[in-house]
Amino acid sequence: xxxxxxxxxxxxxxxxxxxxxxxxxxxxxxxxxxxxxxxxxxxxxxxxxxxxxxxxxxxxxxxxxxxxxxxxxxxxxxxxxxxxxxxxxxxxxxxxxxxxxxxxxxxxxxxxxxxxxxxxxxxxxxxxxxxxxxxxxxxxxxxxxxxxxxxxxxxxxxxxxxxxxxxxxxxxxxxxxxxxxxxxxxxxxxxxxxxxxxxxxxxxxxxxxxxxxxxxxxxxxxxxxxxxxxxxxxxxxxxxxxxxxxxxxxxxxxxxxxxxxxxxxxxxxxxxxxxxxxxxxxxxxxxxxxxxx
Ligand code: ADP
Numbered sequence: 001x002x003x004x005x006x007x008x009x010x011x012x013x014x015x016x017x018x019x020x021x022x023x024x025x026x027x028x029x030x031x032x033x034x035x036x037x038x039x040x041x042x043x044x045x046x047x048x049x050x051x052x053x054x055x056x057x058x059x060x061x062x063x064x065x066x067x068x069x070x071x072x073x074x075x076x077x078x079x080x081x082x083x084x085x086x087x088x089x090x091x092x093x094x095x096x097x098x099x100x101x102x103x104x105x106x107x108x109x110x111x112x113x114x115x116x117x118x119x120x121x122x123x124x125x126x127x128x129x130x131x132x133x134x135x136x137x138x139x140x141x142x143x144x145x146x147x148x149x150x151x152x153x154x155x156x157x158x159x160x161x162x163x164x165x166x167x168x169x170x171x172x173x174x175x176x177x178x179x180x181x182x183x184x185x186x187x188x189x190x191x192x193x194x195x196x197x198x199x200x201x202x203x204x205x206x207x208x209x210x211x212x213x214x215x216x217x218x219x220x221x222x223x224x225x226x227x228x229x230x231x232x233x234x235x236x237x238x239x240x241x242x243x244x245x246x247x248x249x250x251x252x253x254x255x256x257x258x259x260x261x262x263x264x265x266x267x268x269x270x271x272x273x274x275x276x277x278x279x280x281x282x283x284x285x286x287x288x289x290x291x292x293x
Contacts, residue, residue, distance in 0.1 A: 034197030090134030139170025
């Protein structure tokens with residue numbers, strides 16, 4: 001079954017406000033699209049447009065070739081959405097909650113039981129199906145959120161800032177879950193944390209100030225950032241001067257001072273050594289380059 005999402009010149013302007021999303025172009029099929037950008041970049045606005053909650057003010061979004069503004073139901077039938085502020089009913093069990101949502105989404109009553117069991121299994125909550133949601137950890141609640149988004153077997157799964165409030169182990173588990181779900185569907189995951197998508201995203205999209213700064217594999221972005229990350233060790237007293245006006249990606253206390261990693265288009269000092277960027281640094285370089293324009 002096809003799952004092809006395409007945006008052509010998509011823009012969104014809030015009433016009386018500025019442009020929140022400007023000239024977005026991309027196309028993607030099955031896989032994980034990691035949408036990365038600082039707060040206010042326009043990620044949530046774009047996600048709302050892609051999920052038909054709001055209509056683009058310019059441009060066009062198509063799902064398997066059909067314009068989603070003209071035929072929103074074609075996409076909605078195949079859409080699973082986990083918003084940022086996903087709330088649960090603490091007194092319901094996971095099974096009851098999913099049964100309730102399946103009914104709201106219009107599933108036939110004879111398929112509800114099986115779908116609920118299947119979705120709980122997919123997110124690793126079969127054993128907790130009859131426990132009350134009020135007793136769930138943040139990570140378990142987030143998995144219930146994914147389970148409800150999967151109830152209609154979506155081809156497009158949109159997840160907004162999913163790891164907020166999760167502990168490191170839960171985050172890791174969540175990333176594996178997302179990778180597993182992307183085998184035969186398109187998963188779009190928005191975050192401002194690079195490590196959320198480092199392992200799972202097949203394609204990376206970076207937004208800033210409403211625009212798409214980068215769209216492609218993370219490996220290509222890493223290559224582009226080569227030659228722009230430096231390392232130098234300075235004494236304690238020289239740290240403020242070495243940091244001033246610089247993008248510092250990492251600092252490590254070492255004997256006699258600090259080892260700094262600096263993102264810069266040119267060497268920051270004679271003693272700086274060029275190093276291989278990681279994805280965090282490639283992202284910082286992209287944002288810094290955009291800011292300097
Ligand atoms: P992100 O999800 O990347 O943090 P958003 O899509 O929430 O970014 O916001 C993009 C821009 O749109 C920001 O400048 C934000 O202030 C503005 N914005 C978001 N929601 C509204 C709204 N309801 N009305 C007006 N402006 C908004």
